[in-house]
Amino acid sequence: MRHWPPGQQLHQGKYLIEEILGGGGFGVTYRDQNRKEDKLVAIKTLNANVQGKPNFREYQTKFVNEALSLAKCSHPHVVQVYEVFPEMVENIELWCMVMELIDGIDLAEYLEDNGILSEEKALPIIQQVGSALSFVHQQGFTHLDVKPQNIMIRTPPSPPLVRGGVRENPPFSSSPLNKGGQGGAVLIDFGLARQVTAPGKLRTNSNSGTECYAPIELLEKRAEVGAYTDVYSLAATLYVMLTGELPFPSQFRKQNIPLTPPKQHNSKISDRVNAAIVKGMELEPQNRPQSVQKWLDLLIPKPVAAETTRVISAVGMDYTNLQNLLAAKKWREADEETARVILKVAGREKEGGLNTESIDNFPCEDLRTIDQLWVKYSNGRFGFSVQKRIYKSLGGTREYDSEVWEKFGDRVGWRKNNKWLYYKDLTFSEKAPEAHLPLRSGWVGWRLGVGWVVLFSRVETCRL
Template identity: 50%
Template sequence: MRHLNPGETLQNGRYTINSILGAGGFGITYLATENPSANQLAIKTLNATVQGKPNFIDLQNQFIKEAFLLAKCSHLHVVTVHNVFHEDELWYMVMEYIKGSDLSVYLQQKGILKETDGLTIIQKIGEALIYVHSQGFLHRDIKPHNILLPPNTLEAKLIDFGIAREFTAGETRTHTNYRTDGYAPPEQYEEKAKRDTYTDVYALAATLYNILTDQVPIPAQFRAYAALPPPNQFNNQISDRVNNAILKGMELKPANRPQTIQQFLDLLLPKDDLSSDRNVDYSKLRDLLKAGNWEEADEETAKVMCQAAKCSKQGWLGEEDIDNFPCTDLRTINQLWLDYSGGKFGFSVQKEIYQRLGGTREYNTEVWQAFGDEVGWRKGGRLLSYEYITFNTSAPLGHLPNKIWNGSRREGDVCELAIWIGIVFSRVGTCKL
């Protein structure tokens, strides 16, 4: 077993060891100086404990994969690998040295981050993950300990690809047992499970949860018995949009999470695309949603939809209006609701619930009733009138928008509403929302 001491050299004197930077369950990282340039670098290898294990060869092969995977990656927010070499039966990885601390240490020293700073860091790590995923790999161990933060800057770097793996979307493979409680999604506790980009979505959302609250989320395997407290329970400065986006990213069922890192970032960081094929001005709707004026935004939604559809009848959309509703406008309205509700409200959210319950374009009483119950539009077996709709983010998933539904039916005509909803969701599907 080999342990390097200060002053020792590697590669015929090219690298001189200065000190230990850190050690984990598998590896140990040294601060070193490159000769003759005098540049400081980080050198990682397997620690003494791993060197003494009977499956050392397998673990070293895993380390080699990490090294060459990282060496292939070239991204501003992924740590750079300069060299990989073999010496005295050990493999070494030479990386850029980033002076600073990981996010877990930063939290201990500085306390929780402001929401804006937290989002800046998560966006940069998210961009790194999008790149990593494009190379055909999952990181599978996103957490504050694996994000380095240089001093006086938020230019975060993603490190430690020790359990990164190749993946094929939808394919079931055997997983290693390594994971980090609180950040690993449920599928990483299964010996065999499908892996996809939504696995890293969960961990990235859990990381944001931690850096905004200083609380490690409840481990996934215990969440069947204890509900995950919303992050704004620990920090009331967290916006509703970010609070809801984190919870959406940490859904236990992979299908209920954003499926890609970009989709998760879109929930966190609204783009405010106000495109319209009918020259409709959506700035008022955006401003109302941004301010959390949900009831006024709901009423504005009904107005702009009629403008975009050029309603055949004042105040409501007919079947022909819906079937010809411009997809650009429907996408803009839906995205604004998604962005400012953290993915909780919007036509696409309602459509997913409706279809999950078996809904189609054709009217089905049982599906309609189940849908109304789930989104909170029915109570005690009766459809609620508009005055009893809930206009805050404590409402059930998919509760809003609602006015366009209420305004498009004759008073008390529940059957007409149910038929109309099926038609609308058909159009939402056609427009690929």
């Protein structure tokens, strides 16, 4: 089968193909219209070349495993998988993976168009991808193909124009990397992802990643892979972002060809960042930081007083106390503080709750700040964006559905034995189910889903 043409219907007419977005050696990705929910999605499947291979079934198994890997990784900086379904094509069952369609460009394309980045612009991107990788590793997976082509940069929404008292949403115009923008990095393409079954266990690698970003263990026939494998590739990505030069491939370095320090290509690189990149790209795995977070700590060291740094939004709200409570793992106090600041930002303190209008107009920057603080200090387990992803995975839309809402309550631990729990009976710890927090966030309560559905719509609009 060749590629599907525009207008092709999939999954009993639920999806309508609009165009091919791109492809690689194994897969092809289409932009599709979800006709049931009236939104655009991306659908990925194996390409025509792979479909004709004698070991197609083996490739298909790996493809489905990719989908399962992604489905387990609900994180603001990991591409979201909505569903997987089979489609019959010329007597072949071809599996399709439905993903979120990210409005933006990949980092490689951005670098090609704009040149190298400053540390000020590059490090926040690396931090976001690093947080995604840390979460992926906690789920028992390694990505194994981190590179600029697999990092998407969301296009931030422009501020609404106001004409004659009516808000208008203009086309996207601001840079994806603008400081303070609503864009963000998203890790995609888990085609090489492996599940790590036991520490230190040898695994056979059939793919070598991309040469200049792949550490030596990916280029050997049998090698131990782990978080340190992704550390190398993330450090190599930063190398390219700051220098515009590709580092020597690791197999050449094994022949005693040293790595050229990035600062030799760009003298503006700080000594700290230069040293962190070199350390992250150590040839032997045991000489690298053994986790992404340990490498990030070398890249951006945090002084003891760092957690007391004030966090103030564009509208003047101070989130320092929320940050400190979350850093101290005081989850219940942080939940109460979240409700307080949300009501204050919305100007609804006297009313004691939000309404639809105040949620619809809640500042995206503040919603993003609150969400990112929760995501950061919970290691990706809590936050509005996490809740929204799970809600949508259960079939939730902008229309309130009591059955979906109850499924959501069961999934995140707000219900037990078909009954909604009281606030005092909820779990305020990191052991709580994923997306369990925050709860008391200023609207009608966690048991009444109408307000939350409006919130999730706002989270979607703000591109969290």
